[in-house]
Amino acid sequence: MARTLEQIAELSGVSRSTVSRVVNDDPRVSEATREHVRDVVRREGYRPNLAARGLASGTTNVIAAVMPGAVDNILSDPFFVSLLHGLAVAADERDHFVMLSLGDTSFRHTVDEIARQGVVAGIVFVAGQVDDPLLEPLLASQTPMVSIGRSDDDRVSYVDVDNRGSAQQITSHLLRLGHRRVATIAGPNFAPAAADRLAGYRAAIEAFGLRVDETLIYESDFSEAGGRVGMRALLEHRPDAVFAASDRMAAGALNEIRAAGLQIPDDIALAGFDDMPLAAEMEPPLTTVRQRPERLGEAAVALLLDMIATPASSPRRTILPTDLIVRASCGSRQDQKER
Amino acid sequence: MARTLEQIAELSGVSRSTVSRVVNDDPRVSEATREHVRDVVRREGYRPNLAARGLASGTTNVIAAVMPGAVDNILSDPFFVSLLHGLAVAADERDHFVMLSLGDTSFRHTVDEIARQGVVAGIVFVAGQVDDPLLEPLLASQTPMVSIGRSDDDRVSYVDVDNRGSAQQITSHLLRLGHRRVATIAGPNFAPAAADRLAGYRAAIEAFGLRVDETLIYESDFSEAGGRVGMRALLEHRPDAVFAASDRMAAGALNEIRAAGLQIPDDIALAGFDDMPLAAEMEPPLTTVRQRPERLGEAAVALLLDMIATPASSPRRTILPTDLIVRASCGSRQDQKER
DNA sequence: CAATAGAGTGGGAGCGCTCCCAGATGATTG
DNA sequence: CAATCATCTGGGAGCGCTCCCACTCTATTG
Numbered sequence: 121m122a123r124t125l126e127q128i129a130e131l132s133g134v135s136r137s138t139v140s141r142v143v144n145d146d147p148r149v150s151e152a153t154r155e156h157v158r159d160v161v162r163r164e165g166y167r168p169n170l171a172a173r174g175l176a177s178g179t180t181n182v183i184a185a186v187m188p189g190a191v192d193n194i195l196s197d198p199f200f201v202s203l204l205h206g207l208a209v210a211a212d213e214r215d216h217f218v219m220l221s222l223g224d225t226s227f228r229h230t231v232d233e234i235a236r237q238g239v240v241a242g243i244v245f246v247a248g249q250v251d252d253p254l255l256e257p258l259l260a261s262q263t264p265m266v267s268i269g270r271s272d273d274d275r276v277s278y279v280d281v282d283n284r285g286s287a288q289q290i291t292s293h294l295l296r297l298g299h300r301r302v303a304t305i306a307g308p309n310f311a312p313a314a315a316d317r318l319a320g321y322r323a324a325i326e327a328f329g330l331r332v333d334e335t336l337i338y339e340s341d342f343s344e345a346g347g348r349v350g351m352r353a354l355l356e357h358r359p360d361a362v363f364a365a366s367d368r369m370a371a372g373a374l375n376e377i378r379a380a381g382l383q384i385p386d387d388i389a390l391a392g393f394d395d396m397p398l399a400a401e402m403e404p405p406l407t408t409v410r411q412r413p414e415r416l417g418e419a420a421v422a423l424l425l426d427m428i429a430t431p432a433s434s435p436r437r438t439i440l441p442t443d444l445i446v447r448a449s450c451g452s453r454q455d456q457k458e459r
Numbered sequence: 460m461a462r463t464l465e466q467i468a469e470l471s472g473v474s475r476s477t478v479s480r481v482v483n484d485d486p487r488v489s490e491a492t493r494e495h496v497r498d499v500v501r502r503e504g505y506r507p508n509l510a511a512r513g514l515a516s517g518t519t520n521v522i523a524a525v526m527p528g529a530v531d532n533i534l535s536d537p538f539f540v541s542l543l544h545g546l547a548v549a550a551d552e553r554d555h556f557v558m559l560s561l562g563d564t565s566f567r568h569t570v571d572e573i574a575r576q577g578v579v580a581g582i583v584f585v586a587g588q589v590d591d592p593l594l595e596p597l598l599a600s601q602t603p604m605v606s607i608g609r610s611d612d613d614r615v616s617y618v619d620v621d622n623r624g625s626a627q628q629i630t631s632h633l634l635r636l637g638h639r640r641v642a643t644i645a646g647p648n649f650a651p652a653a654a655d656r657l658a659g660y661r662a663a664i665e666a667f668g669l670r671v672d673e674t675l676i677y678e679s680d681f682s683e684a685g686g687r688v689g690m691r692a693l694l695e696h697r698p699d700a701v702f703a704a705s706d707r708m709a710a711g712a713l714n715e716i717r718a719a720g721l722q723i724p725d726d727i728a729l730a731g732f733d734d735m736p737l738a739a740e741m742e743p744p745l746t747t748v749r750q751r752p753e754r755l756g757e758a759a760v761a762l763l764l765d766m767i768a769t770p771a772s773s774p775r776r777t778i779l780p781t782d783l784i785v786r787a788s789c790g791s792r793q794d795q796k797e798r
Numbered sequence: 799c800a801a802t803a804g805a806g807t808g809g810g811a812g813c814g815c816t817c818c819c820a821g822a823t824g825a826t827t828g
Numbered sequence: 829c830a831a832t833c834a835t836c837t838g839g840g841a842g843c844g845c846t847c848c849c850a851c852t853c854t855a856t857t858g
Contacts, residue, residue: 124814135838140816150836170578171513172814175843180510201540208561219521220557222547239509463844474808479846489806511844514813803856827832
């Protein structure tokens with residue numbers, strides 16, 4: 121059924137080697153031969169056998185996406201889903217496959233296997249937390265790896281968005297609108313992104329010449345429930361604005377604010393992070409930071425393939441920009457902008 | 460670095476063949492030899508090279524998950540995410556890998572590649588619609604395949620939940636509670652699950668001795684927005700209960716009902732389908748049909764590996780049960796049950 | 799006790815490809 | 829015009845495994 125290199129060679133009257141060169145875009149083939157072989161390849165629908173190629177060359181065109189941590193958290197989050205999408209698209213565009221390795225430590229088995237032999241050309245690693253226990257075995261495997269999200273480990277290459285800068289920007293925006301008691305519902309401390317956003321929040325307040333009021337900081341998780349809990353706690357301290365570290369948290373906060381009989385943005389301004397579809401549909405629409413997780417995925421693949429193509433000892437980093445999306449929830453109507 | 464079969468053979472003083480037998484659990488090895496070789500394998504951390512194994516045996520332990528259709532729709536839906544999770548877990552448990560092929564027709568390329576050569580042992584196919592255009596090439600590839608969700612094509616093996624029966628059950632429940640003008644917001648007609656749920660709805664009404672009122676049926680998409688639109692249209696026809704074909708639609712319907720100043724369940728009872736986490740948290744909590752997409756994923760892997768192990772000409776089907784989850788939104792308090 | 803059957807083991811062949819070296823051909827040089 | 833070179837092509841070797849056949853050895857049979 122499926123043709124082999126040898127058969128294509130015979131059909132086009134050249135040698136195995138020449139067909140191989142054509143298929144792999146090796147320049148040392150005359151234009152005429154190349155064209156002819158290409159025709160035959162097309163006509164016969166020939167595709168090289170991946171296993172054979174992998175065996176002979178010692179590499180593959182498979183990228184592993186390792187997403188550890190509690191799966192419920194991971195996958196219910198649209199962020200990861202978009203990320204995965206970006207990975208898949210980018211990999212496809214570059215003739216690579218994405219192999220999935222989801223889940224918690226029970227997947228240790230698979231991770232081992234992925235890491236060990238030449239199964240995959242590289243790994244995209246989505247760390248669940250700072251110093252994820254999977255990091256070490258993955259690094260030890262010597263397989264090229266890109267982490268999604270910053271890592272303190274200086275052996276790790278990563279792609280990330282500018283969490284700190286974005287958080288500072290949106291917090292500054294709230295301050296510039298006249299809010300003074302700007303609170304934040306932070307993400308879990310063990311997540312680098314959460315720590316960075318909190319740091320950005322602090323930086324904005326200090327840059328504005330105010331002192332950070334620790335009672336206006338509540339650490340929670342990224343979920344909607346987490347946002348509700350955080351908001352409930354913060355309401356006691358009478359903030360006039362809240363920066364939630366994720367849109368889902370902002371949604372929870374919104375419900376809580378409303379339950380307290382307060383108006384958004386008049387009584388309390390609200391801002392989120394992510395710009396999930398949900399954000400624009402909230403009532404009022406949510407001011408937030410737009411990040412494009414698909415871009416992260418694409419960038420990760422690009423970086424990874426680059427690292428594979430031209431190995432370097434030092435890790436590489438890519439930081440993606442974000443956009444501040446101003447909507448009604450922060451109270452930045454024209455008249456308010458001026459006050 | 461990585462050892463080969465041959466090296467393990469030498470280290471344990473037996474032949475390549477014997478090690479291969481041990482690794483592959485071939486019974487034709489004496490217990491003593493087996494133990495000894497196992498020890499060496501463990502000690503050396505030996506893992507067979509997948510590419511070599513694939514080349515020699517002509518098969519792999521990779522399963523492709525092909526999820527076509529508009530990705531935004533697919534991946535924003537927790538259903539697919541859970542499904543993917545189930546696939547990944549089940550595959551891992553059975554020493555298989557999941558290769559991801561997301562996306563629309565731009566992925567045709569990858570699908571081609573997956574289908575053609577012996578890259579994957581089998582395919583789990585998530586059809587976006589009836590007669591998905593990807594179905595034909597996938598079938599033509601002769602690769603064992605399991606579809607998630609029913610297919611009319613009698614060459615297709617699939618796993619599915621009992622959409623029709625579940626919809627009939629929940630609709631009957633509404634009827635038994637005393638509701639007579641039971642409407643439904645159906646899913647898109649091209650989705651088999653949507654068609655089945657609608658059929659179940661019709662069946663329940665007829666089984667109850669009523670006539671189906673076509674004005675009480677609104678076809679929409681599975682999204683929350685779709686639910687809102689559908690509910691808005693249905694409100695004109697004064698239903699006293701609504702069965703939404705997904706929880707997300709139910710959420711949209713709920714907002715719309717509330718916006719119309721009506722009470723749930725007193726003015727209009729509401730029921731959904733899926734039992735997403737959201738359902739229990741709605742106000743009031745949503746009566747719905749629980750399906751476990753992870754189970755679908757597991758079942759698909761189980762069926763697929765079964766088909767690979769013992770090929771049969773006729774397609775196989777697995778239908779998974781669902782649970783009716785009664786909560787407050789349908790108005791089934793004790794006193795109402797009796798009226 | 800020769801004939802036969804099983805159980806356990808070893809090694810050759812080959813999966814389809816890439817890599818490397820060698821050869822053929824024609825163009826370029828002093 | 830012989831010597832050198834670049835360009836293109838062909839074929840051997842081998843990647844690490846599985847599969848098959850052959851072989852040895854012990855246990856069983858009439």
